[in-house]
Amino acid sequence: MMxxxxxxxxxxxxxxxxxxxxxxxxxxxxxxxxxxxxxGDLPPEPRQAEQAETVxxxxxxxxxxxxxxxxxxxxxxxxxxxxxxxDVSPPxxxxxxxxxxxxxxxxxxxxxxxxxxxxVHWVIYKIPAEQAGLPEGIEPVKRPRExxxxxxxxxxxxxxxxxxxxGPAPPRGHGxxxxxxxxxxxxxxxxxxxxxxxxxxxxxxxxxxxGEAEVVxxxxx
Numbered sequence: 001m002m003x004x005x006x007x008x009x010x011x012x013x014x015x016x017x018x019x020x021x022x023x024x025x026x027x028x029x030x031x032x033x034x035x036x037x038x039x040g041d042l043p044p045e046p047r048q049a050e051q052a053e054t055v056x057x058x059x060x061x062x063x064x065x066x067x068x069x070x071x072x073x074x075x076x077x078x079x080x081x082x083x084x085x086x087d088v089s090p091p092x093x094x095x096x097x098x099x100x101x102x103x104x105x106x107x108x109x110x111x112x113x114x115x116x117x118x119x120v121h122w123v124i125y126k127i128p129a130e131q132a133g134l135p136e137g138i139e140p141v142k143r144p145r146e147x148x149x150x151x152x153x154x155x156x157x158x159x160x161x162x163x164x165x166x167g168p169a170p171p172r173g174h175g176x177x178x179x180x181x182x183x184x185x186x187x188x189x190x191x192x193x194x195x196x197x198x199x200x201x202x203x204x205x206x207x208x209x210x211g212e213a214e215v216v217x218x219x220x221x
Contacts, residue, residue, distance in 0.1 A: 062098040066183045066213035069093070070136070077179060077217035083169035084221070089122065093133035097185040098211040101129045105184050105205060107198055110168070112177040115156075120198045121179065122165040123153030125190065140164030142194035151194040153201060163195065168219035176220040185211030 070090040071077050079085040097104065105125035113119035124138065126149050138144050140161050142152055152164045170177040186208040192201070 062185075062211045064097050064183075064185070064211055064213045065095040066181060066215045067093055068181070068215055068217070071217045073215050073217075075218065077168055077219045082167040082219055085167070087165075087167045088137040089134070089165035089167075090217075091134065091136040092181065092183075092215075094183055094213055097129060100187050100210055101185040102189050103127055103129055103186050104131070105186070105190075105201060106134070106181060107184075107201070108165070108179060108181045109198065110170070110177050110179050112170070112175075114171065114174065118180075120154070120156040121167065122155060122181075123196065123198050123201055124150060124164075125153065125192065125196070125201055126151045129185075138165060140166075151192070151196075153194070153196040153198070170219060170221055172221040174221070176218050179217045179219065181215050181217070183213045184209050 067073070068090050070081060077090065081088060081090045092106070103125075104127040106122065106127070107120070108122035109118035109120045111118040124134070127134075127147065128149060131147060135146055138146050138150075138152070140152070140163055142163055144150055144152060144164070154162055155164070155166050157166055168177060168179055184205060186205055187210045188208050190204050190208070192204050196204070
């Protein structure tokens with residue numbers, strides 16, 4: 001063999017099983033240090049994190065139906081029930097809630113609003129289990145007279161009427177917004193006061209939800 005040449009097989013150490021194991025152990029350790037966790041323990045995907053923020057259910061929740069005679073599901077909400085009209089709450093009706101329902105609550109919000117959280121239009125709770133709906137034009141006070149025992153909470157407005165229903169009022173030219181009326185059935189009577197905001201109500205009802213119904217209306221300017 002000429003001077004200056006070498007045989008790679010002679011120059012490098014033998015790549016035996018022990019060397020291979022050491023190499024892969026080094027790679028695995030580097031992965032752990034770089035990511036701060038083992039490959040199977042990578043941080044949850046955004047969808048998983050989003051699900052973790054939802055209200056805790058009782059584990060046996062059932063669906064039932066929520067409708068409005070004022071608008072069809074997925075269709076525009078009439079001007080009467082918006083800030084551009086009379087701004088009164090729409091009539092709502094629902095099918096028989098799941099067995100074991102003690103009381104109900106309803107939240108209406110707008111996830112299309114240009115705000116960090118959905119804009120809250122209505123928080124109403126302590127609805128008796130035997131109630132089959134809500135009439136049009138619920139009085140915007142903490143304890144409306146239209147349904148015995150019912151309480152209302154805070155909407156997202158920072159001035160003017162902050163208790164009870166306030167209708168769609170999206171920014172002009174912002175496109176069509178979707179207004180989610182979500183009804184929850186509980187397996188227990190909530191120990192709460194009037195005037196809660198949405199998050200306080202969600203915290204109080206966590207673990208007691210046994211049924212959920214929703215109808216979505218739209219509105220744009």
